[in-house]
Amino acid sequence: METERPVTRVLVVDDEESQRTALASMIALWGYAVETAGDGLEALEKLSSFGAHVMVTDLMMPRMDGQELLRRLKAQGGGPPAIVQTAFGNLETSISVIHDLGAFWFLEKPVQSQALRLLLERAAQQGKLAEHAERLERQLSNRGVLGEMVGASSKMREVFALIQQVAPSRAAVLISGESGTGKELAARAIHLLSTRRAGPFVAINCAAMPDTLMESELFGHEKGAFTGAVERRAGCFELAQNGTVLLDEIGDMPVGTQAKLLRVLEDGRVRRLGGKSEIQLDVRVIAATNAPLDNAIREGKFREDLFYRLNVFPIPLPPLRDRKDDMPVLAGALLEDLNRKHGTKVTEISAEVNDRLRSYNWPGNVRELRNVLERAVIVAGEGTIQSMHLPPGFGGAPMPAPTLGSDSGELRIPVGFTIEQAERALIELTLEHTKHNKTRAAEILGISQKTLFNKLKEYGAQGAGAA
Numbered sequence: 001m002e003t004e005r006p007v008t009r010v011l012v013v014d015d016e017e018s019q020r021t022a023l024a025s026m027i028a029l030w031g032y033a034v035e036t037a038g039d040g041l042e043a044l045e046k047l048s049s050f051g052a053h054v055m056v057t058d059l060m061m062p063r064m065d066g067q068e069l070l071r072r073l074k075a076q077g078g079g080p081p082a083i084v085q086t087a088f089g090n091l092e093t094s095i096s097v098i099h100d101l102g103a104f105w106f107l108e109k110p111v112q113s114q115a116l117r118l119l120l121e122r123a124a125q126q127g128k129l130a131e132h133a134e135r136l137e138r139q140l141s142n143r144g145v146l147g148e149m150v151g152a153s154s155k156m157r158e159v160f161a162l163i164q165q166v167a168p169s170r171a172a173v174l175i176s177g178e179s180g181t182g183k184e185l186a187a188r189a190i191h192l193l194s195t196r197r198a199g200p201f202v203a204i205n206c207a208a209m210p211d212t213l214m215e216s217e218l219f220g221h222e223k224g225a226f227t228g229a230v231e232r233r234a235g236c237f238e239l240a241q242n243g244t245v246l247l248d249e250i251g252d253m254p255v256g257t258q259a260k261l262l263r264v265l266e267d268g269r270v271r272r273l274g275g276k277s278e279i280q281l282d283v284r285v286i287a288a289t290n291a292p293l294d295n296a297i298r299e300g301k302f303r304e305d306l307f308y309r310l311n312v313f314p315i316p317l318p319p320l321r322d323r324k325d326d327m328p329v330l331a332g333a334l335l336e337d338l339n340r341k342h343g344t345k346v347t348e349i350s351a352e353v354n355d356r357l358r359s360y361n362w363p364g365n366v367r368e369l370r371n372v373l374e375r376a377v378i379v380a381g382e383g384t385i386q387s388m389h390l391p392p393g394f395g396g397a398p399m400p401a402p403t404l405g406s407d408s409g410e411l412r413i414p415v416g417f418t419i420e421q422a423e424r425a426l427i428e429l430t431l432e433h434t435k436h437n438k439t440r441a442a443e444i445l446g447i448s449q450k451t452l453f454n455k456l457k458e459y460g461a462q463g464a465g466a467a
Contacts, residue, residue, distance in 0.1 A: 040064025
């Protein structure tokens with residue numbers, strides 16, 4: 001069953017009743033909800049209750065003409081996109097109205113139906129997107145919510161302010177923060193508040209992508225460009241045309257690919273692997289990193305010129321341990337989402353559990369908080385989350401450590417350990433067994449060296465020994 005699409009609302013403003021009625025009837029036949037007004041004053045009254053997505057207005061009207069109507073709306077913070085109708089003699093005035101008063105476009109009388117219909121479609125899209133952005137702004141003011149980001153603390157208010165400042169611009173943004181702090185959510189919020197919100201949002205994780213496939217994923221490839229390229233494929237930049245691309249964990253991008261990325265960013269064009277022609281791009285670039293790039297630059301692992309190209313507008317995200325005042329509103333938002341996901345009816349968190357949540361250091365940040373609450377919601381099912389619903393050993397005495405058999409070399413994992421904890425124990429034990437030879441350890445574990453390095457970075461481990 002298809003979801004019913006919301007009706008677009010149009011306000012027609014004209015002092016001549018016959019023209020006003022005919023225009024309103026034609027627009028209604030195209031599937032729009034239409035209201036009419038005889039002049040600017042009546043239009044202001046109708047706009048306060050009708051909530052039009054688009055306004056079609058004449059210029060010459062008694063009491064309040066079209067120019068004064070637009071001037072009033074601009075002074076009030078802006079109204080819906082306005083399509084101005086004008087007689088031939090008012091053409092220069094109409095152009096001035098567009099530049100000075102922000103009208104969407106103008107049409108000469110008599111209005112051509114096809115031209116009007118096309119302009120209505122474009123203006124309606126802009127009007128609905130503006131309405132969506134305004135709704136996000138209200139959420140932020142009333143509840144400390146911006147898109148899917150939640151927080152009322154001073155640190156998060158600073159983040160929200162930075163997002164609001166940079167979103168309307170075309171500037172590149174570099175979001176930094178520990179794993180689990182919400183870097184992708186911040187990038188999506190920037191996209192939703194930008195003029196590109198109707199375009200695609202494409203995210204690629206540079207740490208999860210094998211080096212051999214990185215350039216193909218970013219820039220695309222032609223059929224036969226390399227072994228296995230059985231068909232033409234568009235890359236992330238092409239897919240994000242007129243939208244936003246997020247380059248997550250940019251610090252893990254190979255240096256060779258960094259050079260090609262820099263050229264794409266500077267030229268605004270991309271060439272598929274194996275391609276002969278370049279494709280013009282109109283893409284907003286946001287990069288994210290879980291660690292400052294200073295060390296990588298000093299070690300020659302990250303290009304300094306690329307860093308400056310991406311770091312036009314930096315946004316640092318605070319770890320959860322530095323904004324524990326957000327815990328109540330954050331936990332509340334997560335409970336709502338998890339109840340919807342699992343069909344549960346958990347209503348609150350006990351005072352004891354709240355204390356344990358606030359006293360914990362949260363090395364995995366909001367992602368770890370979500371995981372802890374998800375388990376608790378599933379176990380509790382309904383009512384109040386109590387301490388018994390939390391993972392074994394959470395925030396208190398640690399779980400028994402995994403033990404190594406004295407002779408067999410086997411790893412014994414006690415009941416209650418998570419998969420992540422068992423994986424970490426296995427990796428650390430294998431490194432100990434290979435005397436920290438990472439190449440050999442990766443072979444034994446059946447994973448790539450890059451995956452092993454990323455795991456060690458995640459654990460905060462300091463690798464030793466020759467690779």
